Amino acid sequence: MTTSQPGDVIVATDSAEAANLAAEILGRAVHEAVQERGVARLALSGGNTPAPAYRVLAGLDLAWDKVRWFWVDERVGALDSDRNNARAALEALGEVTERGVVHRMRGDADDPAAAAADYEALLRAEFGVAGAVAFDALVLGIGDDGHTASLFPGTGAAHIEDRLVASIPAQPDKKLEARITLTAPVLREARLALVMAVGPGKRKPVADARAGGDIDAVPARLLGEQRNRLVWVIDRAAAG
Ligand code: 6PG
Numbered sequence: 001m002t003t004s005q006p007g008d009v010i011v012a013t014d015s016a017e018a019a020n021l022a023a024e025i026l027g028r029a030v031h032e033a034v035q036e037r038g039v040a041r042l043a044l045s046g047g048n049t050p051a052p053a054y055r056v057l058a059g060l061d062l063a064w065d066k067v068r069w070f071w072v073d074e075r076v077g078a079l080d081s082d083r084n085n086a087r088a089a090l091e092a093l094g095e096v097t098e099r100g101v102v103h104r105m106r107g108d109a110d111d112p113a114a115a116a117a118d119y120e121a122l123l124r125a126e127f128g129v130a131g132a133v134a135f136d137a138l139v140l141g142i143g144d145d146g147h148t149a150s151l152f153p154g155t156g157a158a159h160i161e162d163r164l165v166a167s168i169p170a171q172p173d174k175k176l177e178a179r180i181t182l183t184a185p186v187l188r189e190a191r192l193a194l195v196m197a198v199g200p201g202k203r204k205p206v207a208d209a210r211a212g213g214d215i216d217a218v219p220a221r222l223l224g225e226q227r228n229r230l231v232w233v234i235d236r237a238a239a240g
Pocket of ligand 1: 047049072141144147149150
């Protein structure tokens with residue numbers, strides 16, 4: 001894998017080990033955040049890859065009452081839709097989230113742009129207006145097209161810098177519903193950005209992302225601008 005991107009790459013034997021390794025790293029981040037600041041703020045991605053890691057994470061002995069749950073992105077639609085990222089994550093995590101605080105993006109809002117602005121206001125209130133919005137950990141994935149969060153290639157979304165949260169129009173030709181997503185300024189500031197990718201379909205996007213180049217073509221390349229810790233947890237199939 002030719003890389004120009006910083007960050008650790010952990011290659012697991014298979015997807016199950018990737019889930020265990022990711023959960024262990026996230027658990028450590030939660031523990032450290034609570035020890036140092038009395039609270040842990042996580043922002044989760046949807047998709048298929050992270051759910052097994054969420055299930056393992058939920059089995060750890062952590063100060064769940066000190067955890068605040070946020071989302072990296074959300075699909076616009078009913079909150080109980082099987083496409084909804086928060087529904088899937090909350091189902092995988094189970095009752096530990098009930099001991100903390102859950103802040104879902106309102107994908108069911110009639111006006112996604114207003115819902116994005118509301119989520120940004122929530123983040124500003126949570127992190128302080130002037131301060132950087134620095135999550136203790138982000139769980140990110142990478143699409144086969146090289147997107148991360150809901151920052152899709154060829155849309156310019158990876159270059160949005162004037163907002164913390166953006167609404168992304170639907171892309172009917174790609175069968176993609178409208179989205180609400182954190183933007184690069186937030187992804188960049190996280191204390192830990194943990195990117196999960198498993199399976200042979202991720203081999204090319206992971207290699208493209210870590211090779212550097214035009215960010216709008218492969219938005220996951222923006223992870224190369226990470227200010228703090230970047231960890232890729234991939235399996236052998238995705239490592240190539
Ligand atoms: C989403 C996710 C998205 C995801 C990638 C990878 O809403 O789809 O947040 O960014 O991480 O699409 O998805 P898989 O893990 O299903 O491959």
